[in-house]
Amino acid sequence: MLDERKAAILRAVVEEYIETAQPVGSSHVARASGVQVSPATVRNEMVQLEQEGYLHQPHTSAGRVPTDKGYRFFVDALTDPGSLDATSGQRVQAFFRRAHGAIEQMLQDTSQLLAELTDYAAVVVGPGHEDAVIRSVQLVGLAPRTALLVVVLSNGAVDKSVLDLDEDTGDERLAAVTAHLSAHLVGSTLGELPTLPATGDPATDRVSALAVDALTAATRTEPDEVYVGGASRVAVAFDAVESVRQVLSVLEQQYVVVGLLSDVLDRGLTVSIGSEHQPLSECSIVVAPYQVEGEPAGTIGVLGPTRMNYQQALAAVAVVSRRLGRRLSEG
Amino acid sequence: MLDERKAAILRAVVEEYIETAQPVGSSHVARASGVQVSPATVRNEMVQLEQEGYLHQPHTSAGRVPTDKGYRFFVDALTDPGSLDATSGQRVQAFFRRAHGAIEQMLQDTSQLLAELTDYAAVVVGPGHEDAVIRSVQLVGLAPRTALLVVVLSNGAVDKSVLDLDEDTGDERLAAVTAHLSAHLVGSTLGELPTLPATGDPATDRVSALAVDALTAATRTEPDEVYVGGASRVAVAFDAVESVRQVLSVLEQQYVVVGLLSDVLDRGLTVSIGSEHQPLSECSIVVAPYQVEGEPAGTIGVLGPTRMNYQQALAAVAVVSRRLGRRLSEG
DNA sequence: GCTGGCAGTCGATGATACCGAGTGCCAGCC
């Protein structure tokens, strides 16, 4: 598609623009590019690269800036998986060696880690709960007509739903329901709950059904938890205050973020550039799913300007997703 | 301290500066102020106001800008508690009427509500867990040597701690410990856990002690949960990108936020202006505690530039804190 | 087909002048 030299020139432009954020002129390219040609030749090639949509010229007498298509080519050509520098690698190691305790806190910390590694905002989407195995079910009375359904999952997460009961329900009845639910739900996954057999006691059956309904409803509607780390970094990555506002605004809306990341779930380590995704056309996103016990569980990602450091971001996301998955598989 | 006219002039300067963000000149004040005097007189007064530290002049031949001290006077003089406009009031009503379900989600939504009402970033600090009564204690095995301690509190919150056990522990033993813990801890508060009597079984006692230790440790060290809403609004409230970064950066650090808000816990509805607090001298904070069942439980606050709309923010924080407390007291 | 040379473009930078909002001060008036 692009001959060797054009590709080299495009690469040089992208690299320099990522570094300097200034339009890149032909002489810079001639100096930097692997191919040794004169600036005039570079200019001729750049005209064509512009016609083909890889580059863009803000105005005559200015250098060139990569378009989204240009970044796309650059990223696709990044055969080198890129690896983290030594200190970053060690940080990741140390982080996951020390990582411990509640899964939510760990995911939050992971987003923070990723943000620090890349210097961009980072997002971690928690493992969905559909596939998690139920370890324990319990109904706890909070008020005469309110009970809390607490479900402990095998990965250490705890789901809870508030149940509004039709009538005052004593602790004995709740205990009976808890026993009934425990007997039949423990060992199943939230995604595929078995139907409960009748107990003979209609009141117990009614509350049990309520609990199961609440559980399925919660599993369906609740969006996966999103952890955003390093949001303040968007303020330096984008210097226009309006861009900052837009990005932050999107990051506040969990479901949008989930949508942004999750449609790349089965594509592995992926980059989405500017206009390739729906909101945030000024941003690029580097995403990867992480696998727990062989199954894709959640995603992690980094969000930066289109002129982000893709190499570094890709390396960081790859490493962290792998280690996070491994860590979570250990249980 | 300030005579009537000086106060009126200062008020006019503050009000206009809050609105326009431009240094305010004497003629504007003369036009707007309640007192009808000539610009020349206003100038004479302003010179004194500046000498006394209420105003500041960016440069000769510019208008005046309030200092933090000026804002302080203005805020203290706000006898009018200020009430929300009708639509906002209805929004709050509607919100708490509909509010329902898990407490965490509700607090998060509350921060969002407060942000929308004021158009500044808002923070909600959840009720501390020390005073909450334990409704249920349960140990759930996750792995041979790992168990999850799940504690349900009377306010619907769920605390959990991961326990690392010394030796493989079967479900029967965990059940025994759960029974033991339940028998003695349910009904106590996390802040004042009773000491457990021995059961006679050393293994059970050991695990139980481990659980209690984890619980006290968690209650001590875990910072109160912080919910930040409307963070993107700092991007419009501050137009310097560096200021935005600083504010966001602070908002990311939960414990700093808690510190910022919590030292005003027993002072009721409070405003802290610029340099009056430690970090974020460019910001003002409007805070109020909310009370659950008569006891101060947590705090809510709004964070904006020193030239924020104090009236509106005060009104919003007052109303929301009151209704939030009431809502949480209902259980 | 590559290159050096060259004229041309156009934003960025800097000097200059000007404008106007705002001040401090003062003399006069109530």
Next chain:
DNA sequence: GGCTGGCACTCGGTATCATCGACTGCCAGC
């Protein structure tokens, strides 16, 4: 004595203009 109108003065912001320089496109020649 205090308020006011008048006045000279300051000084940042804006507009104008020239210059500069980093580019480009094009062309003739190697």
